[in-house]
Amino acid sequence: MAEPRYTTLAFDQLKGWRDDNHQAAFDVFKTTCGDMDGPAWATLHEIARADPAPRGFFEEFFRPVLIEDGDPTLFTGYYEPELTGSRERGEPYRYPIYTRPDDLNHARREIDQDGILANRGLELAWLTDPVDVFFLQVQGSGRIRLPDGSMMRVGFGGKNGRPYTSIGKLLVARGVFGPDQVSADAIRDWVHANGEAGRALLLENESYVFFREVSEIPAHQGPLGTMNRSITAGRSIAIDPAFVPLGAPVWIEKDGDLPMQRLMIAQDTGGAIKGAQRADIFFGTGPEAGLRAGRIKDGGRMVVLLPAQLVES
Template sequence: MIAATIRLFGLSLTLAGSAMAEPTYTQLRFDDLQGWLDDDHQAAFDVFTNTCRDLNDPQWEILCDFAKTNPDPRSFFEKFFHPVLIEDGDPMLFTGYFEPQLSGSREKDASYPYPIYGVPDDLVLGEPYFTRREIDEDQPLAGRGLELAWLADPVDLFFLQVQGSGRISLPDGTMMRVGYGGKNGRDYSSVGMALVDRGVFEPHQVSAAVIRDWVYQNGEEGRALLWENESYVFFREVSEVPADLGPLGAMNRSITEGRSIAVDPAFVTLGAPVWIEKEGAEPLNRLMVAQDTGSAIKGAQRADIFFGTGDDAGLEAGKIKDSGRMIVLLPTTMAHRLVVAHR
């Protein structure tokens, strides 16, 4: 989350700001899940056990304790969970996110003039703080010792905030890692949607690469486009996270490439297994774990798939804007009570 913040490069027209219908809860069978028998349940089980101990609920705690006995993964999920389809009237949307790897420095110089800020001590959770434009133009945070590192490119900084975490390659060959620390209490606005509203692009044309190119090619107008997203993310250094592990998610645990998703915790319990059936050019049926959140990830049928670290992961993540459905796996008793209560 995470860390995650606002990783939807293109259109947040999906659910943001819409009036959602009262959610419905439909209990399914595992036979209803497309491709269930073909998945690597061990891989999903390993990711689940990484965060299940953080679920503060007796039913989850019992399951997590049993998981420590190393049961057969597929049998574990089938015996102790029920698939529940949660819907709120909006169609499913899958997008992708990743962890950028950027060049930077711990010291400001001519090559690295753009600061990655830590969390200001006068930031109050939920209250409006300086806007993106005010921070960039008026520099109210400069000289307060908040700079964690410096980048060469303001657009890289913007998209680092969009992703919510990243790795910074330093001049001495070492690497530092930054994760989500907080935000300025301002609403997220999609700069991709702004370009669509202006008639510059059609919705299907918008991607991170397209936005980046447009900003570069349009000088001051490009910089002003970024200011339309008033939301600003602050970071914290998390270099203690080993390089072979993913960035920290909203549960403050490393997330896993291809097995972790960001969800709306108003509908999906963080730490819960979630079966996804993603359509599109590269369909994907897989058991994931909801370990992250994001400001643009709103609604019962909304998920952001973590694709890993670096440019290749970013290219893959940027392609994803697909329909389908996702089904939450809930402890048996919890699933039954939830479905009955909402009939």
């Protein structure tokens, strides 16, 4: 990995900065700024609690910093799935999601095919489709509609530490899809249509995610992100914390069919989100959010807003 390069910019170099809803970003920033480490962030948290004018707050106390590591910018999208399941096993609920075991190192094949975690009291819920289990792990959280109509919300509870392999990239490499054709829906349809070969493809991603129940989060709030706070559709992103501090404001200039120039807050992470110019945009909950998120695979630019006292010291 190349050494990151840091370039300090001015706010008037951010495309569309003046036209954004800074209040919306400020409200999201306040939900996690108190959880950030370091005296500079603690000072900003105290200032934010006094509810200053949002745009002035960002312009006075932050500096835009472009962080580059040599890889091109890539924006993708994610969402909170809403699935059908049960707390008890029984037709058609046959595919488990697990809570975190004490022994974390088992690969996906050992868990899903060999059943190494079965009958140990680790089953949190049962779903109707193994592909739903897989994509729930990719998203990291979701809502499960139970047979009585109630909702069970699950969030990230840990992972096995094995490397993440992109199923989409495998299908492109094998010539099944072109780079512009692959999407979550395309992968789902291909796996369903190809029986054993489809299930075998999923096993090639050794990374496995475990869950915990977080049903205490009110329905109108988003799922919990890495900072253990609810994330917000259209304002929260997942980033690589090796480059971007969790909780930091991040200005994005996303190209593509749904261009976006907006101040986001880095409140989440993801196994596939690696690099200084890599971000996953949270689109919300349910099928419509999933459709929007699945279409995002765009370039552009992302600029981190860092405390002025850190940048200028």
